[in-house]
Amino acid sequence: MDHRPQRTAPFQRVGIPLRALLLALVVAVIPVAALAASNGQGNGQGNGQSASQGGAAATVKGITVALSPSSRTVDQGQSATFTVSATSTGGFTGPVTFAVTGLPAGATASAAPSSVNLTSGSTAQTTLTVLTSPTTPVAKTDFTVKGTGGTTVSNAAFGQLQVLEVKRTFGVTGSVNGLLAPGVSRSVDLQISNPQNKGIAVTNLSVEITQVVRTSAAVAANLPCTTADYQLTQYSGPYPLTVEPGTRSLSGLGVAQAKWPQIKMLDTNKLQDGCKGATLQLTYTGTGQAN
Template identity: 60%
Template sequence: MAHLPVFGTSFFRGPGAAIRTSILGLLVVLAVVTTLAACGVLRVGQNGGQAASGNGSKGLTVALSPASRSVDQGQSATYEVSVSATGSLSGTVSLSTAGLPTGTTAGWSPSSVVLASGGSAKATLTVSTSPTTPAGKSDFTVTATSGAVQSNTAKAQLQVKEVKRTFGVSASLSGALAPGVSLPLDLQISNPERKSIAVTNLAVAIGQVVRTPAAVAAGLPCSAADYSITQYTGAYPLAVQPGPSSLSGLGVAETGWPRITMLDTPLLQDGCKGATLQLTYSGTGQGN
């Protein structure tokens, strides 16, 4: 039979010496294998790669609840944010958002949290919209940061609903138009609602030019092309309380009012004498 190598010197004598030496060699080989297994300091991960042992890694996880909120323009939505430390991380953690729509602001309570190793904390995120925040769905994210450690990116959604209110707009010119003359329009705004309205758009257009019967009989022309309109240039939104109001009553300077100008053209404009301009008005307003 084959003999395993012998380590050391044997002092056995007689016919059984070869067998005893083989057993000794087998025991030595097994001892070497056992030693190699016990000294291993790396472990093999599920993906076949090697990962260092130990639990000194630091990490953060963040989650939001609920994942989606729906509000009207001008209102606020709140989310509960949970932050947890993993590994040996501890200390002050700051929170931030990204991707919120224009016209919104993010507020935190508290503005930061302090975590112990393996601990967790909660904060409230308040997203405040404005009457000018675009209507629709917006996806945004929240992250937590502590020093050089950043958490996962938690996703959330904000749906802003457009809230339109009905109001009336009218105006009249304070004088007669003539070629080269420009007159302002102090728009009158009527709010039939019980709450104030945030007016976010106003526009004036010429609907029709009505000539006098004499101008029509004489075939004298006059049309909207003989006039130009400068639209409202004041600030938005305009907070209009219930009841009647006006641009002047709202404190808007005359320089921001719409204006109607009769153009001075080389064409015959006699048909515009005594003509009546029928103006149309439009606007958009949201409830406050």
């Protein structure tokens, strides 16, 4: 029996395949990592192409509208002007009309020209005039302007209109031409005084008998005379009456005497001796609009 130790050669032969196996594993790992990197790069390129394609999409055609100035202040019955600018975006071309919404009661809007024609990338302007009336409410009001071209509608351009109350005064006086007697009418040539530095347009005039002042003798004798003994016919001439600064009379304004206010003393069955020498106190009122 041989007691010599065994050789280790078999172990060396086994070691060779292990190293080969390790090398094989290393080689296998490298392609996987490279594939992962390649896949990551490929995804990045794919996303970039998608974004690029999205950016190259067709731009929507449109209209952009702007209003200048953004606000105006006017007196009742006056007008304010704005400039409306319409700009083509995205290659829009064609005529554009304008619409205004939100104006206060009694106010109207008009554009001159009523429409503009846009070429691609161009800007055109129109003048918007907002006209108020004497009855337009005193307030600040927001409104909008839009442009329309075919089926294309612009953004809403916002504006504000502030309407102020007209606080201008004028005076009205008058005198009766001649004496009154039962059954006799006398006309009243009204005098209109305009202290302003601008003309006014008078739109209403009226006269009222506020008191009959009897003589002291009539009072002592207890002779009656009242407003019931008289009849008033109001002014029937044309309106408005344009009164420049200064004082103007109805006759000076060219109003026919038959249209002036008329005062008539009635001829009644009652005793009217108390009206002899009596003085009538008249009150005049009028309204108008500053020009």
